[in-house]
Amino acid sequence: MKKVYIIHENSEWTQHLTNRLDEIGVPYEEWHLDKGRLDLSKEPPEGVFYNRMSASSHTRGHRFAPEFTAQVLSWLEGHGRAVLNGTRALQLEVSKVLQYLELNKFGIKTPRTIAAVGKEQILEAATEFMDTPFITKHNRAGKGLGVQLFQTYDGLKSYVDSPMFEEPIDGITLIQEYIQAPESYITRCEFVGGKFVYAVKVDTSEGFQLCPADACHIGDLFCPVGEEKVEKPKFEIIDSFSDPIIQKYEQVLASNQIQVAGIEFIRNAAGDIYTYDINTNTNYNSDAEAKAQKFGMLELAKFLNSQL
Incomplete structure (x- = not known):
């Protein structure tokens, strides 16, 4: 029997959906991809595959779930399966x-944004916003990761040089104009x-x-x-x-x-x-x-x- 396959890494967020699927009688199966195996010699099952992988998975101990999901989605798409929020959606989700x-x-x-890798480069990027407040955020984020407001360059420098500095999971910090x-x-x-x-x-x-x-x-x-x-x-x-x-x-x-x-x-x-x-x-x-x-x-x- 064909069913809906839900690809995710957070059961708390997915339960709201499965409750509704149960309510209207839709057959489904969850694929929790924080870990797993992918046999490239086999074909995927028939059905509809819905990707709910999150950019913030690493905050729940699922560091490589998006990377593994990318391989699974490519496998599904390569076999012509119906994939909702597929490879391209995941690319945008994590960047x-x-x-x-x-x-x-x-x-x-979009707000003016400079992407920077490295503390020195973050501070250099901030010099472009010397006359106005600006915010920092993580490129691969979710849950507001790394979002902070700075009124001055010196405020950012104090943060970047302190033990409080939060390194983004992909190494890319965004410096962005404050709207x-x-x-x-x-x-x-x-x-x-x-x-x-x-x-x-x-x-x-x-x-x-x-x-x-x-x-x-x-x-x-x-x-x-x-x-x-x-x-x-x-x-x-x-x-x-x-x-x-x-x-x-x-x-x-x-x-x-x-x-x-x-x-x-x-x-x-x-x-x-x-x-x-x-x-x-x-x-x-x-x-x-x-x-x-x-x-x-x-x-x-x-x-x-x-x-x-």
Whole structure:
């Protein structure tokens, strides 16, 4: 019997999907690829393969899961299997540099960014932002890894020279212009089957811990976008969100064979949109969805069923 094969490395994030697959009666099997074997002499089973590999896998002790997944996806694609969020999606998942280059192809603004390897090169890159605040982040990230706000070059130098400096897993640190938003929130647009599902407003007044998954928790401080602190939901689905940027996002996803993604942007004081993340291992917030009666994992389960 054909089934849906879910490729991942985090059972906590995947359970929300399997619950929905059970709900509508879709047969599935999980492939947890933090370790495993791949026999190149054998053919893959028949079915639909959905990749949910995460760029932050190394933070859960699964250092080489993306690398192994890349080989498995190539094997599946080489045998002509139906793969959703395949090789190209994984390439973008683990590299913000590739994300920005792809977004720029479609005329989508991204914050000015310099990629640097080595502490000296990080500091040299920061000299390009001497007159304005800037942030650092990891190229292969997820969960807001390495995101910090610096007001001055000296502040960055103190950090880079200290034991607190966090080396990116791929060695690449991004130095990026800081987009000052008039209000302390960003917008995350969710897509299933390459089509827009909904947009969610994410409160960033306490920092950029943006993972919508209920299981996600990070204790570190991240880059704030404002000082105001008001009791309000961290995630709130926007009713009837509409903007021309959605069409461009859908074009980017189609061009890169990405069926499922969350894309995040921020607006500056002039109202200009700057896009800074494509997350191909997207999660959804249950509280926000319950309030809006829109359910991303249910839409995803239905889409997987239609592909099967």
